[in-house]
Amino acid sequence: MEIFHPAEILSRDEIAAVQTRRLARVVKRAARSPFYKAKLDEMGVDPESITSLDDLTRLPLTTKDDLRASYPFGMLADEHRELVRLHASSGTTGAPTVVYHTEKDLRTWADLMARCMHMAGMRKEDVFQNIAGYGLFTGGLGIHYGAERLGCLTIPAGAGNTARQIKLLRDFNVSAVHIIPSYALYLAGVVAEQGLDPRDLPPRIALIGAEPHSEEARRRIEEMLGLKAYNSYGLSEMNGPGVAFECEHQNGMHLWEDSYIAEILDPQTQEPVAEGEVGELVMTTLTREAMPLLRYRTRDLTRFLPGECACGRLHRRIDRITGRADDMLIIKGVNIYPMQIEKILLAVPEVAQNYQIVLEREGYIDQIKVRVEIKEEFFIEDMRVLGGIQKRIAGLLRNELLVTPRVELVEAKSLPTSEGKASRVVDLRETKD
Amino acid sequence: MEIFHPAEILSRDEIAAVQTRRLARVVKRAARSPFYKAKLDEMGVDPESITSLDDLTRLPLTTKDDLRASYPFGMLADEHRELVRLHASSGTTGAPTVVYHTEKDLRTWADLMARCMHMAGMRKEDVFQNIAGYGLFTGGLGIHYGAERLGCLTIPAGAGNTARQIKLLRDFNVSAVHIIPSYALYLAGVVAEQGLDPRDLPPRIALIGAEPHSEEARRRIEEMLGLKAYNSYGLSEMNGPGVAFECEHQNGMHLWEDSYIAEILDPQTQEPVAEGEVGELVMTTLTREAMPLLRYRTRDLTRFLPGECACGRLHRRIDRITGRADDMLIIKGVNIYPMQIEKILLAVPEVAQNYQIVLEREGYIDQIKVRVEIKEEFFIEDMRVLGGIQKRIAGLLRNELLVTPRVELVEAKSLPTSEGKASRVVDLRETKD
Ligand SMILES: [Zn+2]
Ligand SMILES: [Zn+2]
Numbered sequence: 001m002e003i004f005h006p007a008e009i010l011s012r013d014e015i016a017a018v019q020t021r022r023l024a025r026v027v028k029r030a031a032r033s034p035f036y037k038a039k040l041d042e043m044g045v046d047p048e049s050i051t052s053l054d055d056l057t058r059l060p061l062t063t064k065d066d067l068r069a070s071y072p073f074g075m076l077a078d079e080h081r082e083l084v085r086l087h088a089s090s091g092t093t094g095a096p097t098v099v100y101h102t103e104k105d106l107r108t109w110a111d112l113m114a115r116c117m118h119m120a121g122m123r124k125e126d127v128f129q130n131i132a133g134y135g136l137f138t139g140g141l142g143i144h145y146g147a148e149r150l151g152c153l154t155i156p157a158g159a160g161n162t163a164r165q166i167k168l169l170r171d172f173n174v175s176a177v178h179i180i181p182s183y184a185l186y187l188a189g190v191v192a193e194q195g196l197d198p199r200d201l202p203p204r205i206a207l208i209g210a211e212p213h214s215e216e217a218r219r220r221i222e223e224m225l226g227l228k229a230y231n232s233y234g235l236s237e238m239n240g241p242g243v244a245f246e247c248e249h250q251n252g253m254h255l256w257e258d259s260y261i262a263e264i265l266d267p268q269t270q271e272p273v274a275e276g277e278v279g280e281l282v283m284t285t286l287t288r289e290a291m292p293l294l295r296y297r298t299r300d301l302t303r304f305l306p307g308e309c310a311c312g313r314l315h316r317r318i319d320r321i322t323g324r325a326d327d328m329l330i331i332k333g334v335n336i337y338p339m340q341i342e343k344i345l346l347a348v349p350e351v352a353q354n355y356q357i358v359l360e361r362e363g364y365i366d367q368i369k370v371r372v373e374i375k376e377e378f379f380i381e382d383m384r385v386l387g388g389i390q391k392r393i394a395g396l397l398r399n400e401l402l403v404t405p406r407v408e409l410v411e412a413k414s415l416p417t418s419e420g421k422a423s424r425v426v427d428l429r430e431t432k433d
Numbered sequence: 434m435e436i437f438h439p440a441e442i443l444s445r446d447e448i449a450a451v452q453t454r455r456l457a458r459v460v461k462r463a464a465r466s467p468f469y470k471a472k473l474d475e476m477g478v479d480p481e482s483i484t485s486l487d488d489l490t491r492l493p494l495t496t497k498d499d500l501r502a503s504y505p506f507g508m509l510a511d512e513h514r515e516l517v518r519l520h521a522s523s524g525t526t527g528a529p530t531v532v533y534h535t536e537k538d539l540r541t542w543a544d545l546m547a548r549c550m551h552m553a554g555m556r557k558e559d560v561f562q563n564i565a566g567y568g569l570f571t572g573g574l575g576i577h578y579g580a581e582r583l584g585c586l587t588i589p590a591g592a593g594n595t596a597r598q599i600k601l602l603r604d605f606n607v608s609a610v611h612i613i614p615s616y617a618l619y620l621a622g623v624v625a626e627q628g629l630d631p632r633d634l635p636p637r638i639a640l641i642g643a644e645p646h647s648e649e650a651r652r653r654i655e656e657m658l659g660l661k662a663y664n665s666y667g668l669s670e671m672n673g674p675g676v677a678f679e680c681e682h683q684n685g686m687h688l689w690e691d692s693y694i695a696e697i698l699d700p701q702t703q704e705p706v707a708e709g710e711v712g713e714l715v716m717t718t719l720t721r722e723a724m725p726l727l728r729y730r731t732r733d734l735t736r737f738l739p740g741e742c743a744c745g746r747l748h749r750r751i752d753r754i755t756g757r758a759d760d761m762l763i764i765k766g767v768n769i770y771p772m773q774i775e776k777i778l779l780a781v782p783e784v785a786q787n788y789q790i791v792l793e794r795e796g797y798i799d800q801i802k803v804r805v806e807i808k809e810e811f812f813i814e815d816m817r818v819l820g821g822i823q824k825r826i827a828g829l830l831r832n833e834l835l836v837t838p839r840v841e842l843v844e845a846k847s848l849p850t851s852e853g854k855a856s857r858v859v860d861l862r863e864t865k866d
Contacts, residue, residue, distance in 0.1 A: 072604050081558050083586040086605065088471030103584070125514050134567030134574075141567075151536070153516040168521070171505050260845030 001312050004118035004150070007258040012314050016053065018258045022286035024050050027059065030292040033077040035070045036060075056261065061270060061282065061295045067097040067237065078102055078290045087138050087236055092432055099236055099423025100290040106145065108287050109239045112256055112303050116245035119254070120230040121205055121315075122176050124151035129203075131183065132210075133159040138240025139210050143178045152176070159183075169201050176205040181213040181221060181229075188224040197227030198341045204414060207232055209241065212321050212339075214346070231320055237296055244318055252305040252317030259287050262318070263295070264304060267325035268335070278303045278337070280325040281318065299325045301337055329359065329425070331368045334403050338424050341370060344396045349380040350389050352412040361429040363394060369406040372395065376412050434745050437545060437551035437583070440691040445747050449486065451691045455719035457483050460492065461527050463725040466510040468503045469493075472493045489694065494703060494715065494728045500530040500670065511535055511723040520571050520669055532669055533723040539578065541720050545689055546579025549678035552687070552746075553663040554638055554828045555609050557584035562636075564612045565643075566592040571673025572643050576611045579675060585609070592616075602634050609638040614646040614654060614662075621657040632659030640665055642674065645754050647776070651683075664753060670729055671716055671752055677751055684740040685750030692720050695751070696728070697736060700758035701768070711770070713758040714751065732758045734770060762792065762858070764801045767836050771857050774803060777829045781809040783822050785845040794862040802839040803830065809845050 030036040031047040039060045039415035085101040121417035128147045134140035147154040188198040221229045244253035261284040273279035281298045305317040322341035352373040360367045394407045463469040464480040518534040562579045567573035580587040621631040642665035653661045667674035676688035694717040706712035714731045738750040756772035785806035793800045827840045
């Protein structure tokens with residue numbers, strides 16, 4: 001196995017040792033910020049007392065609201081004069097969030113990013129087109145610095161202007177691109193409309209991410225563009241891209257555990273979920289100087305994948321993000337995420353685009369009902385056929401959710417949509433009288 | 434004097450020595466590209482024979498058309514695998530132009546840019562907001578890398594979204610900005626409309642450039658925003674920003690002669706203009722590895738300013754760009770640039786926004802007529818008053834152009850405009866029969 005950085009092939013013991021050493025250091029560093037100093041004081045935690053990974057649970061959880069409340073300088077753990085970059089959220093509602101970087105932070109970030117790209121098969125010889133907005137959005141500059149660190153000929157193409165993107169891909173024989181999944185499909189469509197085969201475009205690798213997408217969407221991108229598409233995970237609070245990335249086996253994303261400690265917690269109780277269960281990803285930065293974050297609640301739902309990856313890297317893999325913690329529903333004491341339901345429904349061939357989850361209360365018991373649009377060709381009057389589909393869907397959902405929902409089949413295009421998007425969840429449990 | 438780089442305080446002899454050494458090297462390097470190899474062969478110039486600055490005139494001139502014709506790889510003087518960046522022109526018409534960079538090229542560019550910013554008074558402690566489009570446009574990433582090289586806390590704000598720009602300026606106590614002149618005036622207007630004083634915004638320094646603007650526009654920016662505005666010059670063919678910049682004396686832009694050889698040539702004859710005369714700026718890159726350019730015709734018109742700058746730096750200063758060589762008119766054997774006429778007219782208080790230059794032929798003699806809109810309050814029927822204005826304008830133009838134009842006064846808003854912009858030059862000399 002070719003590696004970009006020695007940390008890729010650490011053993012589990014070595015990872016634990018690095019994490020222990022860096023955790024102790026990062027907590028002391030975090031304690032220099034007004035926010036964490038107050039928080040640790042209030043909890044009676046002496047930063048010097050953090051000496052093992054078991055001490056992690058003694059540390060405070062950090063939320064996006066904490067970031068907002070401490071805007072603009074409350075999370076800063078370093079001298080102002082050492083800072084060389086900040087990224088801020090667009091903050092359309094409420095206070096924005098901001099993340100600061102020292103020069104060393106930027107170098108570390110670029111190294112992590114280059115490590116990801118190399119793991120996905122990119123090399124110095126690649127010509128790389130970065131189809132992403134630059135500026136305050138971390139997906140532009142973050143990926144850009146990684147590609148230059150790796151030594152690729154980097155084209156800072158930015159977002160939009162599809163005709164020009166296609167021209168650049170062709171003229172410079174671009175071998176690797178960064179592109180968001182929906183735009184990849186759109187771009188392939190534009191080429192096809194010109195009567196050309198998008199598979200003839202030169203790239204052999206696409207880095208995709210930044211928006212949730214299914215395994216099916218990835219395969220479609222791969223088939224339409226004739227390349228390998230690698231899923232990535234990152235969020236601006238953890239720098240941006242470069243947190244976790246797929247290797248050539250494309251079976252989950254290796255999360256770089258020498259740089260982050262990842263926990264998966266129940267979003268309600270903040271207790272660890274059982275091994276392999278879905279929960280909220282909670283992360284601690286291990287190397288950031290300017291603005292360390294302790295146990296940051298990402299709100300992103302995922303799980304650790306079991307077993308070891310065939311590539312030999314022992315950094316644990318997370319599954320693709322299956323939704324946001326804020327979307328979680330509790331039915332009969334069971335946590336249910338709409339994305340779980342969607343995943344099941346979209347794998348059923350008879351199901352059309354749209355569905356709706358309806359929560360009802362009967363007496364004191366919550367009930368979940370799933371209304372599913374069925375494609376026109378299947379929606380026939382023969383009750384036996386429809387009954388069979390209904391029963392099959394109910395069974396699949398029960399196996400996934402461990403709760404038996406009612407399933408109601410409806411005609412295609414009969415469910416309400418708002419601005420083209422379906423209103424997925426309707427909660428009728430609250431009786432306002 | 435504080436300096437960022439020792440090259441800033443080279444003596445004229447030292448500059449000549451550096452230029453001689455680097456010219457010899459860069460010509461050998463350029464000869465590795467298909468374009469220059471063919472060109473030098475064709476002219477019978479042996480790269481090894483370039484040993485002094487006097488040999489410069491034996492080298493070929495390079496034009497934008499040459500760049501276009503050799504798109505995409507013809508100007509490349511380096512191995513593909515050594516390249517880490519390319520910038521391409523938007524190329525709305527015809528083939529685009531492209532400039533490649535090695536890692537060392539990017540470092541050199543960032544160093545030059547940091548040198549410029551430091552010369553304009555920026556320091557590591559500054560918080561710097563880069564209000565510029567990123568991506569393929571060199572003004573974004575070029576300035577960005579310079580600011581990070583200098584060690585400023587850099588905010589990659591990008592272009593647009595004025596409300597957000599203002600919020601960032603305030604929230605992070607931004608002390609220096611990069612902004613295009615027209616947008617600086619617009620932003621000040623937005624703040625004023627909110628009933629606030631734009632002078633209360635935190636920045637003390639603005640780097641302005643990327644679009645031609647007058648000394649008056651600079652002073653207006655300085656007064657409205659309560660800061661010092663420094664003019665800059667660059668073009669993507671010479672990397673982008675970082676070619677020439679004003680020092681604290683704001684009296685022309687020091688052009689970094691250790692990195693570029695600058696000539697000012699007559700755009701028609703390609704002979705050097707007389708000392709201090711306006712002509713086309715022609716530049717040779719001295720340090721670029723991936724894509725050296727020899728005697729590149731920028732089409733930009735300027736002149737070397739006489740005398741030494743009070744700051745002590747001996748790199749020669751160029752005047753603000755007064756137009757494009759393509760705009761040059763030849764009347765009675767004299768080179769005339771529309772910008773010269775505009776400069777005179779806009780300094781006359783009675784003149785309104787618009788004017789028009791009409792070229793006519795009488796027999797075999799070309800004539801120039803200038804039609805000038807006069808502000809409503811001055812456009813009265815008293816012929817003596819109008820006659821006085823007319824005579825005054827004609828005198829001012831004759832002194833500047835050394836040709837006597839006819840001057841015709843017209844009412845404000847009576848001249849044709851297209852898409853809000855005036856059609857400045859109307860050429861009636863070509864008789865198509
Ligand atoms: Zn793997
Ligand atoms: Zn000076």
